[in-house]
Amino acid sequence: MKSFKVIEGIAAPMDRANVDTDLIIPKQFLKSIKRSGFGPNLFDELRYLDEGEPGKDCSDRPLNPEFPLNLARYQGASILLARENFGCGSSREHAPWALEDYGFRCIIAPSYADIFYNNCFKNGILPVVLERDIVDRLFREMYDTEGYRLIVDLPGQFVATPSGEQFHFEVDAFRKHCLLEGLDDIGLTLQSAPAIRDYEQRWREQSPWLFDVIS
Amino acid sequence: MAGKTLYDKLWLSHLVEAREDGSALIYIDRQLIHEVTSPQAFEGLRLAGRQPWRRDANLAVPDHNVPTDSLERSGGVAAIADPVSRLQVQTLDENCADFDIVEFEINDVRQGIVHVVGPEQGATLPGMTVVCGDSHTSTHGALGALAHGIGTSEVEHALATQCLIQQKMKNMLVRIDGRLQTGVTAKDAVLAVIGEIGTAGGTGYAIEFGGEVVRNMSMEGRMTMCNMSIEAGARAGMVAVDDTTLDYVRGRPYAPRDDLWERAEVAWRELHSDDDAQFDRVVVLRGEEIKPQVTWGTSPEMVLPVDGVLPDPAAEENPTRRIAIERALQYMGLEAGSRITDIRPDRIFIGSCTNSRIEDLRAAAEVVKGRKIAPGIKQALVVPGSGEVKRQAEAEGLHTIFLEAGMEWREPGCSMCLAMNADKLGAGEHCASTSNRNFEGRQGFGGRTHLVSPAMAAAAAVAGHFVDVRAMQE
Ligand code: SF4
Numbered sequence: 001m002k003s004f005k006v007i008e009g010i011a012a013p014m015d016r017a018n019v020d021t022d023l024i025i026p027k028q029f030l031k032s033i034k035r036s037g038f039g040p041n042l043f044d045e046l047r048y049l050d051e052g053e054p055g056k057d058c059s060d061r062p063l064n065p066e067f068p069l070n071l072a073r074y075q076g077a078s079i080l081l082a083r084e085n086f087g088c089g090s091s092r093e094h095a096p097w098a099l100e101d102y103g104f105r106c107i108i109a110p111s112y113a114d115i116f117y118n119n120c121f122k123n124g125i126l127p128v129v130l131e132r133d134i135v136d137r138l139f140r141e142m143y144d145t146e147g148y149r150l151i152v153d154l155p156g157q158f159v160a161t162p163s164g165e166q167f168h169f170e171v172d173a174f175r176k177h178c179l180l181e182g183l184d185d186i187g188l189t190l191q192s193a194p195a196i197r198d199y200e201q202r203w204r205e206q207s208p209w210l211f212d213v214i215s
Numbered sequence: 216m217a218g219k220t221l222y223d224k225l226w227l228s229h230l231v232e233a234r235e236d237g238s239a240l241i242y243i244d245r246q247l248i249h250e251v252t253s254p255q256a257f258e259g260l261r262l263a264g265r266q267p268w269r270r271d272a273n274l275a276v277p278d279h280n281v282p283t284d285s286l287e288r289s290g291g292v293a294a295i296a297d298p299v300s301r302l303q304v305q306t307l308d309e310n311c312a313d314f315d316i317v318e319f320e321i322n323d324v325r326q327g328i329v330h331v332v333g334p335e336q337g338a339t340l341p342g343m344t345v346v347c348g349d350s351h352t353s354t355h356g357a358l359g360a361l362a363h364g365i366g367t368s369e370v371e372h373a374l375a376t377q378c379l380i381q382q383k384m385k386n387m388l389v390r391i392d393g394r395l396q397t398g399v400t401a402k403d404a405v406l407a408v409i410g411e412i413g414t415a416g417g418t419g420y421a422i423e424f425g426g427e428v429v430r431n432m433s434m435e436g437r438m439t440m441c442n443m444s445i446e447a448g449a450r451a452g453m454v455a456v457d458d459t460t461l462d463y464v465r466g467r468p469y470a471p472r473d474d475l476w477e478r479a480e481v482a483w484r485e486l487h488s489d490d491d492a493q494f495d496r497v498v499v500l501r502g503e504e505i506k507p508q509v510t511w512g513t514s515p516e517m518v519l520p521v522d523g524v525l526p527d528p529a530a531e532e533n534p535t536r537r538i539a540i541e542r543a544l545q546y547m548g549l550e551a552g553s554r555i556t557d558i559r560p561d562r563i564f565i566g567s568c569t570n571s572r573i574e575d576l577r578a579a580a581e582v583v584k585g586r587k588i589a590p591g592i593k594q595a596l597v598v599p600g601s602g603e604v605k606r607q608a609e610a611e612g613l614h615t616i617f618l619e620a621g622m623e624w625r626e627p628g629c630s631m632c633l634a635m636n637a638d639k640l641g642a643g644e645h646c647a648s649t650s651n652r653n654f655e656g657r658q659g660f661g662g663r664t665h666l667v668s669p670a671m672a673a674a675a676a677v678a679g680h681f682v683d684v685r686a687m688q689e
Contacts, residue, residue: 016538016539016542017535017536017539018414018415018514018539020514020652020654022652022654022655022656022657023654023655023656026656026660027633027634027635027657028635030251030279030635031251031280031297031299031300031302031303031635032299033254033255033258033302033303033306034254034255035255035258035367045655045656045660051660054299055299083535084415084535085414085415085418085448088414088415088448089350089652089654090349090350090364091252091348091349091350091352091364091365091366092251092252092366092367093252093255093348093366093367093368096366111415111418113415113418113448114418114419114448114450115350115363115364115365115366115450118366118369119366119368122366122368122369123368172236172237172238172382173236173237174234174236174237174238174380184263185368185372185380186263186265186371186372186375186376189240189372189375189376189378189380190375190376192231192232192240192378193376195231195232195240196231196240196242196268196376196377196378199231199242200242200269200377203228203229203242206482207342207479207482208475208478209340209470209471209475209476209478209479210244210245210340210342210343211271212271213271213338213469214271214272214273214274214317214338214469215271215317
């Protein structure tokens with residue numbers, strides 16, 4: 001996993017509440033057995049005017065001229081500004097894979113769906129939670145300023161605007177640590193293998209009906 | 216000290232290691248695997264040279280991509296027409312063979328939607344932690360288990376370590392008092408709950424469903440409710456164990472027998488919230504007040520009773536909500552102020568992990584029995600949740616009732632719930648669907664989904680528009 005420390009980049013809008021995982025990456029693209037290559041189909045139904053199919057070359061599909069990510073001013077964006085309950089719906093990790101593959105490293109929103117929030121950290125994306133009023137302001141400043149760039153500082157836990165204003169955000173210590181170091185958490189958990197074995201042995205004695213049944 | 220909730224008990228009994236930063240290592244008893252969210256997890260194991268920690272804790276079944284058309288299905292995996300779907304199912308078969316994981320293959324009678332199969336086979340049991348790379352894993356909580364969906368990285372993590380790194384959730388009690396009216400089902404109850412608390416209302420919570428209505432509900436109904444707790448934002452939903460639970464589990468293929476059963480039953484009888492347990496939030500509904508529900512918009516919280524009138528965005532003060540209503544009405548091709556009963560579905564879908572169990576099919580069959588689907592309906596699909604449900608339904612003659620009414624009787628799978636196989640809505644078509652999500656494009660590009668109970672879907676099929684099924688049952 002890529003580590004995340006400080007990024008500075010263009011912010012782009014996803015200006016609606018309850019953006020669900022079907023909207024982030026429509027299900028026809030879930031048929032891939034790979035982890036990469038989802039970027040061109042991020043927000044597929046909003047981004048293109050035709051219906052997307054796996055394997056279809058996106059470079060000559062008709063673009064929706066009104067969709068912000070298609071506008072020149074948001075090209076190269078690495079920070080997505082979003083609204084309440086971003087990422088609701090399914091548990092598909094294809095949603096963060098698509099965001100990451102497109103080039104987003106950070107999302108800023110007032111709230112997220114739980115599973116999506118969790119999945120972001122596993123894929124090197126930082127989902128920042130800021131209060132609704134602050135997110136509102138960032139949206140306004142972004143719309144007003146072409147080439148609007150933000151700094152997201154994970155060690156310092158703040159978002160900085162071009163005017164130098166800083167907004168603190170909370171992030172859980174373990175997730176922060178893993179993201180800063182780009183750690184694979186399976187490796188980390190396996191360091192606790194003795195504790196897992198101890199637990200397992202006790203649990204097996206206590207609830208033997210849960211063991212050795214599927215074979 | 217205050218007592219413990221059911222969720223607290225399940226959490227504590229699976230706690231391997233509590234960490235200083237508030238996270239915890241939680242032991243996973245059962246992982247269910249399907250073809251869509253597992254290929255990258257198995258690939259990750261291979262790349263890291265890892266093996267599953269405990270292969271007998273896993274059970275796999277293909278469901279999302281499998282064709283439900285009998286002819287296509289009869290040829291097995293090799294006959295799946297869509298090459299991308301075929302590859303995904305084949306990849307599951309190969310991964311399960313390589314890692315020695317039990318799989319119910321495409322034409323095994325035990326195959327079906329993973330959330331129907333788990334409880335049906337006794338592969339998910341009370342007191343377990345259950346995970347699956349699918350958000351509707353919350354379904355299994357109906358058995359008094361802690362069950363929730365995970366992403367693919369966590370599928371790999373659970374395979375490799377038999378654990379997950381978790382934060383404890385907060386406790387919410389959703390209590391439904393009194394009784395449901397005849398014709399009003401678990402689906403209507405859970406849609407009413409979502410209408411009440413919203414699609415983010417349960418975010419960060421584990422929901423326990425309780426109250427007289429839930430106590431009197433069948434296991435199928437409880438599964439329907441827990442299934443949709445994710446639509447209220449809660450990763451996990453659950454119901455306390457009682458006689459209904461035990462009667463359901465007893466005798467299932469993977470359920471314990473003889474003295475193991477006796478011991479299990481003693482432990483399972485403890486799986487309820489203590490009388491003095493504290494919940495962080497309590498939501499109370501009156502069963503008698505719940506009417507049959509129909510969603511009109513593109514989020515499950517956009518729901519109304521069948522006699523309802525569509526909202527007017529102009530009357531909404533909150534700008535985010537106003538825009539959401541406008542956009543939903545536009546996407547759905549509906550007018551503010553029109554009636555739910557004016558909506559005319561083009562297609563009917565009875566199926567999905569929410570409502571494809573035997574009780575659901577019986578309820579739908581009861582409504583269409585001796586009737587015909589309306590001429591305006593292009594297609595009415597009935598898709599049983601598993602091979603076992605299909606066999607049972609056929610033994611009861613339900614399939615004949617559906618076929619005589621002009622409906623199609625299909626092979627088990629996810630089907631039009633998310634349209635990853637050939638079963639899809641056309642652009643602009645309305646569907647009365649017993650599934651769980653009405654998101655834009657979910658059932659096909661440009662498709663318009665209305666979530667309802669099986670009885671309500673069947674009633675709409677017969678009438679050609681949404682109607683109060685209670686009127687047809689009199
Ligand atoms: S039936 Fe629908 S919701 Fe359920 S597992 Fe299949 S696709 Fe997901």
